[in-house]
Amino acid sequence: MARILGVDLPKSKHIRIAVTYILGIGPTRAVAILEKTKIDGTTRVKDLSEDEIIKIRDCVREYVTEGDLRRKVGQDIKRLQEIGTYRGTRHKKRLPVRGQRTHTNARTRKGKRVAIAGKKKITK
Secondary structure, X not given: OOEEOOEEOOOXXXXXXXXXXXXXXXHHHHHHHHHHHOOOOOOEHHHOOHHHXXXXXXXXXXXXXXXXXXXXXXXXXXXXXXXXXXXXXXXXXXXXXXXXXXXXXXHHHXXXXXXXXXXXXXXX
């Protein structure tokens, strides 16, 4: 089993796909890592040698990934909140940050609706 930066890579997947399970590594960066290490992207994780895994591990360490990336993103959000930017206040209120509509939709960010007790619809 290949373990890189605390992430277990799925054995049956191609290494090009499996490397993207690491936070901070997407498809483009995965291909760049494999080109740099001269490993074929269609090789299955279970077929990698120990030397190849070490090469990939060393190459991945050059990027900001996993815990460091989570910490950096958290600090960036906290900074926006402290200086009082519009984006920071949206983060505080748990509303969409990037200009999306909130009159309807935005359920993922706003959460499930809660009925207000005693409120009745006005009929005309």
